Amino acid sequence: MPEHEPIPGWEPPSAGERKRILDETRSIAIVGASSNPARASNFVATYLRSSSADYVVYLVNPRETEILGQPVYPSLQDLPEVPDMVDVFRRSEDLPPIAHDAVEIGAKSFWAQLGLWSNEAAQIASSAGLDVVMDRCTKIEHARFAGGLHLAGFDTGVISSRR
Amino acid sequence: MSDHTWGFRTRALHAGARPDPTTGARAVPIFQTSSYVFEDTDDAADLFALQKYGMIYSRLGNPTVSAFEERMASLDGALGAVAASSGHAAEFLAVTALAEAGDHIVSSSHLYGGTITMFSNTLARFGIETTFVDPTDVDGFAAAIRPETKLLFTETVGNPSGAIADIAALADVAHSNGLPLAIDSTFSTPALCRPVEWGADIVVHSATKFIGGHGTSLGGVVCEAGTFDWGSGRFPNMTEPVPTYNDLRWWDNFGEYSYLTKVRNDHLRDIGSTLAPMHAWLFLQGLETLDYRMAGHVANAQAVAAWLHEDSRVAWVNYAGLPSSPHHDLSNKYLPAGPGAVFTFGLNGGREAGSSFIESLELISHLANVGDAKTLILHPASTTHSQLSDEQMAAGSVTPDMVRISVGLEDLDDILYDLDHALETTHA
Numbered sequence A: 001m002p003e004h005e006p007i008p009g010w011e012p013p014s015a016g017e018r019k020r021i022l023d024e025t026r027s028i029a030i031v032g033a034s035s036n037p038a039r040a041s042n043f044v045a046t047y048l049r050s051s052s053a054d055y056v057v058y059l060v061n062p063r064e065t066e067i068l069g070q071p072v073y074p075s076l077q078d079l080p081e082v083p084d085m086v087d088v089f090r091r092s093e094d095l096p097p098i099a100h101d102a103v104e105i106g107a108k109s110f111w112a113q114l115g116l117w118s119n120e121a122a123q124i125a126s127s128a129g130l131d132v133v134m135d136r137c138t139k140i141e142h143a144r145f146a147g148g149l150h151l152a153g154f155d156t157g158v159i160s161s162r163r
Numbered sequence B: 001m002s003d004h005t006w007g008f009r010t011r012a013l014h015a016g017a018r019p020d021p022t023t024g025a026r027a028v029p030i031f032q033t034s035s036y037v038f039e040d041t042d043d044a045a046d047l048f049a050l051q052k053y054g055m056i057y058s059r060l061g062n063p064t065v066s067a068f069e070e071r072m073a074s075l076d077g078a079l080g081a082v083a084a085s086s087g088h089a090a091e092f093l094a095v096t097a098l099a100e101a102g103d104h105i106v107s108s109s110h111l112y113g114g115t116i117t118m119f120s121n122t123l124a125r126f127g128i129e130t131t132f133v134d135p136t137d138v139d140g141f142a143a144a145i146r147p148e149t150k151l152l153f154t155e156t157v158g159n160p161s162g163a164i165a166d167i168a169a170l171a172d173v174a175h176s177n178g179l180p181l182a183i184d185s186t187f188s189t190p191a192l193c194r195p196v197e198w199g200a201d202i203v204v205h206s207a208t209k210f211i212g213g214h215g216t217s218l219g220g221v222v223c224e225a226g227t228f229d230w231g232s233g234r235f236p237n238m239t240e241p242v243p244t245y246n247d248l249r250w251w252d253n254f255g256e257y258s259y260l261t262k263v264r265n266d267h268l269r270d271i272g273s274t275l276a277p278m279h280a281w282l283f284l285q286g287l288e289t290l291d292y293r294m295a296g297h298v299a300n301a302q303a304v305a306a307w308l309h310e311d312s313r314v315a316w317v318n319y320a321g322l323p324s325s326p327h328h329d330l331s332n333k334y335l336p337a338g339p340g341a342v343f344t345f346g347l348n349g350g351r352e353a354g355s356s357f358i359e360s361l362e363l364i365s366h367l368a369n370v371g372d373a374k375t376l377i378l379h380p381a382s383t384t385h386s387q388l389s390d391e392q393m394a395a396g397s398v399t400p401d402m403v404r405i406s407v408g409l410e411d412l413d414d415i416l417y418d419l420d421h422a423l424e425t426t427h428a
């Protein structure tokens, strides 16, 4: 992960904390979902819905109506339930208003994907009590703890004598 | 999961190897299977499209091999690893994942002879050109870089010249030119040097040597740091659509994971130089004791080098652990626990004395390998480096009188006894 300036009042969550956030999550809203199967958002949505991860996934994008056979919602406010996590695939500049929306609807965590970073968004969400993760991929982090990353030869950092 | 930082010896025993969830087996099972049953057709489709992690076919991945890969990545401080059927296969995968016809690499001239041949012969036939430079001349690497250069390549400890790479300086040259530094760290292993900590991007090992440690199996591994920017435009095969995977782009979809994901799912898939599960298992056994064995190897090597250095029957000794070595300072910097256990020396009496000496040994084995628990010896000019031209040999500092020793874990007194006895016979 590239070096980032420290953000007052927020520490990037450790591996253990990221695992807890994912364990406490049942539903995820993907903001910036794309219908293009080659785009990371489409790719990650497929994984998060698959039997490996088994989350309830809501797709958000005002310019799309259906992706992966699922309805697409114009905004976070339009979802049929409050998602546990808001997972963003937009540009870093777009993060602060989405963080506001995540706080407003009552999500438990705000997650910005690989390559995304915003001091302002982190402060908005974390000061409202949300868990905040940035510049990480939900698919990769889930796979780190669920064993997928291990099978792909990556260092998960997991050391355990338990079954 | 705790946030405790586990030590090297603990990770050498545990990384990548939780108890088997199905059986509770504490040792890593040998998954001797070519293929894996899918849950259903959706599962199969997701796996084939890389939308899900899991096993498909053992050319691409096998759980025993995964355990070895994760353990190597952990010990090397890398993001991940892809294992290969030999050290050579690992080098080929690492380099040709980036370089293709029309591209160029800059490499140290002091490499294992087989690697020089791979670059100057096979890669050249595939249209990849290599410029070989003196590894002690950092500016020489910089001067050889061209627009079509894809990486810099060197060995941590040169085989057999013993030259120590100035890893941090080479990483600076590479990075300021937008290039990755790839390094073959076979002779040092992660126990003695972790090049990623000094800025190297790609680290390859022949696991055949000290990682296996017992001279039983061939294998190799490519580790990668995961910190290089593959999106600069200089690596089109990392950023352009991949037709065999629904036009995904490695860098866009996998970010820091992209190089290793490509090496495995594109490159190993097509080339097929996969590590066998049985060998991965033997390497896991080797890694468990790596730190202890390397300490024993280095202690014996240092003592043998000092003993030879004092002996009037010996013309010269080139071991970076000796203060007389021109590589001693770099060795202290990058290999503070010692520069491994492979080094060279020459006998008074030149080439003939060298062969008579090797033939007089009783304990030390004359063979073409290094990094066995047993002490090994070789005359490079007539074996490993015999396919090189005189100029290539001179550029790699291989002289006709050179003897290469890989000091093992026998009792030091017995190694010295055997050397003394053979020197006596040679000079009688």
Ligand SMILES: Cc1ncc(COP(=O)(O)O)c(C=O)c1O
Binding pocket: B086, B087, B088, B089, B112, B114, B115, B155, B159, B184, B186, B187, B205, B206, B207, B208, B209, B218, B219, B220, B369, B370
């Ligand atoms: C430094 C170095 N790299 C690579 C190799 C090739 O490894 P393998 O024989 O496992 O293919 C060797 C083998 O001697 C070596 O010494």
